Amino acid sequence: MTTRHALVTGGGSGVGRAIALALAGAGIDVTICGRREAALAEVARQSDRIFGIAADVTNEAAMASLYSQAEAARGPIDIVVANAGMSGSAPAQRTSLADWQRTLDVNLTGAFLTVKPALAGMAARKSGRVIFVASTAGLKGYPYVAAYVAAKHGVVGLMRALAVETVKSGVTVNAVCPGFIETEMLEESIQRIVEKTGRSAEEARTSLASTNPQGRFIQPEEVAAAVLWLCGDAAQSITGQTISISGGETW
Numbered sequence: 001m002t003t004r005h006a007l008v009t010g011g012g013s014g015v016g017r018a019i020a021l022a023l024a025g026a027g028i029d030v031t032i033c034g035r036r037e038a039a040l041a042e043v044a045r046q047s048d049r050i051f052g053i054a055a056d057v058t059n060e061a062a063m064a065s066l067y068s069q070a071e072a073a074r075g076p077i078d079i080v081v082a083n084a085g086m087s088g089s090a091p092a093q094r095t096s097l098a099d100w101q102r103t104l105d106v107n108l109t110g111a112f113l114t115v116k117p118a119l120a121g122m123a124a125r126k127s128g129r130v131i132f133v134a135s136t137a138g139l140k141g142y143p144y145v146a147a148y149v150a151a152k153h154g155v156v157g158l159m160r161a162l163a164v165e166t167v168k169s170g171v172t173v174n175a176v177c178p179g180f181i182e183t184e185m186l187e188e189s190i191q192r193i194v195e196k197t198g199r200s201a202e203e204a205r206t207s208l209a210s211t212n213p214q215g216r217f218i219q220p221e222e223v224a225a226a227v228l229w230l231c232g233d234a235a236q237s238i239t240g241q242t243i244s245i246s247g248g249e250t251w
Contacts, residue, residue, distance in 0.1 A: 012039030163240030
């Protein structure tokens with residue numbers, strides 16, 4: 001049986017790390033990318049099926065080079081998980097054009113550049129899985145993160161367009177939309193709240209957790225489990241869908 005090959009961006013930490021480990025645990029070779037070589041190497045040490053390549057998802061040439069290296073070493077990429085992302089916060093009227101552009105570059109353009117090189121090969125092989133890690137911010141609005149909300153809505157729109165384009169090719173395209181996840185990015189958000197409001201870290205955590213009707217943060221492994229299911233045969237009829245992982249916050 002031929003081993004499948006997955007690409008996971010932002011694979012050096014948080015959700016990307018959990019997804020890479022889950023895929024590797026299912027017998028899939030995984031190329032992870034990110035900008036921090038040390039973080040990629042740490043994840044790669046967890047499994048002999050995980051391989052790290054440093055790359056910037058906002059750079060088209062860098063992503064083309066990533067694909068060349070990864071496919072030369074481990075064969076065609078059958079699964080793409082566009083997970084790399086970043087966030088910041090400010091009222092819309094105080095969001096600079098530079099911050100707006102950077103947020104869209106990483107979260108939206110980066111997602112497009114991540115999946116674009118895989119599409120022709122997947123269509124030719126009549127098989128493939130494309131999964132975007134979006135957010136509940138792609139399904140609803142949140143205050144003080146207008147750029148992030150706009151970018152994640154764009155990711156959901158990109159997913160739907162690609163699902164329609166590929167629907168007869170054997171390729172599926174979906175998005176998972178988590179609420180607040182207990183990761184390094186969450187801790188950064190909590191720290192920003194503390195600095196800007198004077199509230200304690202515990203108060204900030206409680207406030208963010210309250211957006212989930214279950215009153216809890218999503219765990220990275222929960223997102224990884226959904227991604228793993230979408231990669232399996234049981235999900236071959238699932239395409240063009242947003243899967244909200246939010247304890248009932250959105251659907």
